[in-house]
Amino acid sequence: MTAKRINWAKFCKLVSGVVMKRCWLFVSVRLWFLVSLSGCLSTVAIEPGWAEIKSTVGKQEVQSQENIKLLTRKIQQLSEVERPSTSARMLVQSPVPNNPPSQRSSVVPITGVKANPTPQGVEVILETPVVTQLQVTNRSTGNNFIVDVSGGQLRLPSGDAFTFRSEKPTAGITEITVININENTVRVTVVGVAAIPTVELFDDDAGLVFGITSAAIATSPTQQPQQQQPVSETPTQTPSAQGDEPIELVVTGDLDGYRVPDSSVGTRTNTPLRDIPQSIQVIPQQVIKDQQATRLTDVLKNVSGVVVGSRSPRDPLNIYSIRGFNAFSDTLLNGVQDRSIGSVGFGSNIERVEVLKGPASVLFGQGGLGGKVNLVTKQPLRDPFYSMETSVGSYNTYSGAIDLSGPLNDSKTVLYRLNASVGSNESFIDFYNQQEYLIAPTVSWQISDRTKLTLEASYSDAEGPYDFGIPAQGSVLPNPNGKIPRNRFLSEPDLNNASNGAFRIGYNFEHRFSENWQARSVFQTSLFRLRRNIVAPFGLQDDLRTIDRGVEDFDYDENAYNLDNYVVAKLTTGSIKHELVAGFNLNKTDTNAEALFNRTTPLNVFNPVYGTATQATLPDFALKNTIQQLGFYLQDQIILAENLKVILGGRFDIANQKYEDLLNQTTDFNQAEAFSPRVGIVYQPIKPISLYASYSRSFSQGLYTLGAAPPEPERRTQYEIGVKADLTQRLAATLAFYDLTRTNLPISDPNDPRLTILVGEQRSRGIEFDISGEILPGWNIIAGYAYTDAVITEDDDLLVGNQLNNVPRHALNLWTTYEIQSGSLKGLGFGVGAFYYGDRQADLGNTVELPSYVRTDAAIYYKRDNYRAAINIRNLFDTDYFVSAQNVNRIIPGDPLTIQGTITWQF
Structure with a gap:
């Protein structure tokens, strides 16, 4: 039997002309768009002035038990750092309140943030032109490594002067952000894919380097696993740099994994799954890739209580049931109800699939006794x-x-x-x-x-x-x-x-x-x-x-x-x-x-x-x-x-x-x-x-x-x-x-x-x-x-x-x-x-x-x-x-x- 080949001409026509072909849609929905968008923009317009957010990055030094001082050292290049195996979680101290405004030193500008690839992962550099001391407070939670650094302000030369973002800079890291959060604090956030990365604090001639390493690397045959300690909201003091030397953060993320600890489908907030009183299962991209699943029903076979429904899995119709009840029309796309996904919708643009079991009318409206399936699409990346x-x-x-x-x-x-x-x-x-x-x-x-x-x-x-x-x-x-x-x-x-x-x-x-x-x-x-x-x-x-x-x-x-x-x-x-x-x-x-x-x-x-x-x-x-x-x-x-x-x-x-x-x-x-x-x-x-x-x-x-x-x-x-x-x-x-x-x-x-x-x-x-x-x-x-x-x-x-x-x-x-x-x-x-x-x-x-x-x-x-x-x-x-x-x-x-x-x- 002769195979019917792909209609490449049709495909090329779709790629080049689908937007023109459907342009009438913009006319039919423009009123919806303008009404809702203008409401949000007007809210933004009347917000109290944030004319210039002042936030700081700096370094303070550890003293005795409360504030042990380290000698100020010049920060070397990353390749020159010799790394002792001292855990950052073993060096954190009790919280130190921020200095009152009258005692604060002048704000130090951070004029550049770089994310450069390294053999271990990615090197994040905060560039500071003058000498200062910075206080670092650990606020890590879930799979997010978070530190607040006081004493400086992001003043980047181009684009948005108050934020830096790098999406998926290396395997196992979803995003790195550096933002001003108030008048004297800069927050550095590293989001892991499956779990919070292992954090080590290196104290040597380079000053202070945060080493964020995947569990897979930390437990390789050449290294011994680190004993994980609870992360508390406590500050560490960092030695200050002399001259124009930058602070360096070493980030090596978790490898893509099968576990996703957080989801927004159950609450519309980024909540750890363990804190949601409902069964939610997530099939991440790595599972889809390993199984080469090309249909929604192929993906859903990985979730208990989900089975193929009354149609052939070879048809475009993705008919399936959850906990015994038909869920064909209870499908979401990025958290929005979309009945047509059951008919045609799963493709190469899907990042992961989330299954929320049980009724979900409170957040998503009618339908969904057995549960709802949410398809999350791939989003734009900051780097090519x-x-x-x-x-x-x-x-x-x-x-x-x-x-x-x-x-x-x-x-x-x-x-x-x-x-x-x-x-x-x-x-x-x-x-x-x-x-x-x-x-x-x-x-x-x-x-x-x-x-x-x-x-x-x-x-x-x-x-x-x-x-x-x-x-x-x-x-x-x-x-x-x-x-x-x-x-x-x-x-x-x-x-x-x-x-x-x-x-x-x-x-x-x-x-x-x-x-x-x-x-x-x-x-x-x-x-x-x-x-x-x-x-x-x-x-x-x-x-x-x-x-x-x-x-x-x-x-x-x-x-x-x-x-x-x-x-x-x-x-x-x-x-x-x-x-x-x-x-x-x-x-x-x-x-x-x-x-x-x-x-x-x-x-x-x-x-x-x-x-x-x-x-x-x-x-x-x-x-x-x-x-x-x-x-x-x-x-x-x-x-x-x-x-x-x-x-x-x-x-x-x-x-x-x-x-x-x-x-x-x-x-x-x-x-x-x-x-x-x-x-x-x-x-x-x-x-x-x-x-x-x-x-x-x-x-x-x-x-x-x-x-x-x-x-x-x-x-x-x-x-x-x-x-x-x-x-x-x-x-x-x-x-x-x-x-x-x-x-x-x-x-x-x-x-x-x-x-x-x-x-x-x-x-x-x-x-x-x-x-x-x-x-x-x-x-x-x-x-x-x-x-x-x-x-x-x-x-x-x-x-x-x-x-x-x-x-x-x-x-x-x-x-x-x-x-x-x-x-x-x-x-x-x-x-x-x-x-x-x-x-x-x-x-x-x-x-x-x-x-x-x-x-x-x-x-x-x-x-x-x-x-x-x-x-x-x-x-x-x-x-x-x-x-x-x-x-x-x-x-x-x-x-x-x-x-x-x-x-x-x-x-």
């Missing part, structure tokens, strides 16, 4: 970065991607990032070929050290047939005529075409009034369209060899607009600390759908003859639906004590829906109001252990159904308790127990089957365990187990007690890699994974059960300098299995053994 990747695999699979980033001006206040990819693949399914395209530009503007604006857009398209699988009789059930081949195509080769495309554009405006007050305005619009002309199989006839089919010509358009404005404030009432999030959310979704449908020729599934199907001609439906929602929310993260934290939150929503049946000329309108609360508590008996409990509710406005009265919102309730443990600095685990209930579900009215009544109820109870991180240097793991008991508790009497379809009671995922850390084979890595799913029901009637299976994956890769080559093997032992079911006539087989080779070049 260029990456090219190409892949070749089984079944004529080809793909290529580029990732470009860097500054657009000399001061590096305007940055860009461009991701683009193209791919084509066939399948073991006959006549199957799919093409995918993506282009995603992003521009950020650091207006000042306190204000930032990011503009982001993307266009993605997936074209190819639908995979309808094969009937249960002949696959998981016996058929007297024999077994239906797994590769059988029950549609038509020339009459099964679909195109899923999405264009997204939006902005993210952030302004920090002070260290304790921040405002954010986010707007995003998504234009999704689906065009399909397909022949779909129905049920087998009585002979169990002939399948009935229908032909459909379907057009669907969905335009979604989402505006979210909120503030974050840190307050103190006595000894109690608060972090408030307050805001409002406005969104609107317009959908139009129409279809032609009629029966067409059947097909012999054992001896198919194609080419007899006809086109669809009969009008089936024409619908127009408009949903609007306005929500106001408030959340308070309360620190009652260092080991006792509480989250209280609530949201009030007004949602309405206008439904128009254009064929029957009928219109219906309903409006609902809902309050969604959230309560959670975290108790930490010791710092690495968090015991938590939470209660939350969410709602979803019911779609239009026939009935005597407009439907009430569907209500969703969750109770959850659990424990989170930081087993080491680089390895963390979560154990959760939950109880979920859906109520107000529409079911058939027993007195009139044409109508519906809202008495349906479903319940899911379960246990989940997740672990991720680094066990030993170079040895990473991400694994999980889920027990899910999801059943119908109120419905038609025939269904009560039935299990929800496509939800296994037991599921286990394990993926682990090891990379050689030294020697001639350094950079060589291996990976292996096993994924087990228990028996599942193919339909709500529980008439067909899909058998359990174990699938094994493997990988081998080699990294050297800027190159990476990898081979990934999926279904290593070529196991026959069925991954999901749409119904008893559409059972979806899993992929056989496939091999994919990938080469990546970064420069």
Whole structure:
């Protein structure tokens, strides 16, 4: 069979012309943009004057126990430093209050900040022209190494005079920032990827050098591991420099890891996961890269309680369930609701995937009982970065991607990032070929050290047939005529075409009034369209060899607009600390759908003859639906004590829906109001252990159904308790127990089957365990187990007690890699994974059960300098299995053994 090659002309046209092609969008959304943005800018304009922030960097010297003086020494070059192994945490002293203004020496300007690469990582230099003494206070927290340095002020010669930022300067470091935070303090922050770097303080002829070293390097065979001590908010004194010599900070970051300790998806604030009373799992870029995952469902297999839903994983539709409930339309993009991501959205521009389990209406509005999936996109980098990747695999699979980033001006206040990819693949399914395209530009503007604006857009398209699988009789059930081949195509080769495309554009405006007050305005619009002309199989006839089919010509358009404005404030009432999030959310979704449908020729599934199907001609439906929602929310993260934290939150929503049946000329309108609360508590008996409990509710406005009265919102309730443990600095685990209930579900009215009544109820109870991180240097793991008991508790009497379809009671995922850390084979890595799913029901009637299976994956890769080559093997032992079911006539087989080779070049 000849492979359908990538349409390069189309791809180039998308790259060069998509913005022009969609420029009309800016006219339709300009009012949204101007109203929200002007509100934020006006707030900035009336802020009390910050005409010139004065902040200092300097050096003081350690005395006796409180203030032991060191002789002032000239700071040498980094290469001349001889480094004794003295831990900075062993030298810190008790806090020394800042000198009153009358006792302060004159402010010393810091005229330059440099971040130069070194063999160990990156060298950060603060350039000072005169002699002074500086006091350094350690304020490290989470995975952030933070020091406040008093006595100087940033006065950089170009760009923003009050801030320096370097993003991803070396592996394992997300960002280095040097900023003025008040009139006499400069803050230096180094953000580690997986954990706070090990910090050593070197005292020698060079003065004081901060050595920030990765755990992997600190525990290499030539070095002994350092005993980690708690980081306290205490100052150290640094010797002053003579003349124009700079202060030098040596930064070597953690290697990219499998553990992400912080996330904003659960609270809209950058909060350690152990402080959030809810199960949240993050799949970082390193896992995605090691597994070469190209679809959202491929990524989500690494999270307990998440399974493929009722569609084929080979289709563009990423249908999946979380804790037993469909989460297809509960997807977020950078924290903003975007229903179209489930249809087409995952691509080379995704940095990581976050899974927030349980209801999340307080922050994100309606939907999401089982949970929400948040896709975080790659952001512009301050320093030039260029990456090219190409892949070749089984079944004529080809793909290529580029990732470009860097500054657009000399001061590096305007940055860009461009991701683009193209791919084509066939399948073991006959006549199957799919093409995918993506282009995603992003521009950020650091207006000042306190204000930032990011503009982001993307266009993605997936074209190819639908995979309808094969009937249960002949696959998981016996058929007297024999077994239906797994590769059988029950549609038509020339009459099964679909195109899923999405264009997204939006902005993210952030302004920090002070260290304790921040405002954010986010707007995003998504234009999704689906065009399909397909022949779909129905049920087998009585002979169990002939399948009935229908032909459909379907057009669907969905335009979604989402505006979210909120503030974050840190307050103190006595000894109690608060972090408030307050805001409002406005969104609107317009959908139009129409279809032609009629029966067409059947097909012999054992001896198919194609080419007899006809086109669809009969009008089936024409619908127009408009949903609007306005929500106001408030959340308070309360620190009652260092080991006792509480989250209280609530949201009030007004949602309405206008439904128009254009064929029957009928219109219906309903409006609902809902309050969604959230309560959670975290108790930490010791710092690495968090015991938590939470209660939350969410709602979803019911779609239009026939009935005597407009439907009430569907209500969703969750109770959850659990424990989170930081087993080491680089390895963390979560154990959760939950109880979920859906109520107000529409079911058939027993007195009139044409109508519906809202008495349906479903319940899911379960246990989940997740672990991720680094066990030993170079040895990473991400694994999980889920027990899910999801059943119908109120419905038609025939269904009560039935299990929800496509939800296994037991599921286990394990993926682990090891990379050689030294020697001639350094950079060589291996990976292996096993994924087990228990028996599942193919339909709500529980008439067909899909058998359990174990699938094994493997990988081998080699990294050297800027190159990476990898081979990934999926279904290593070529196991026959069925991954999901749409119904008893559409059972979806899993992929056989496939091999994919990938080469990546970064420069």
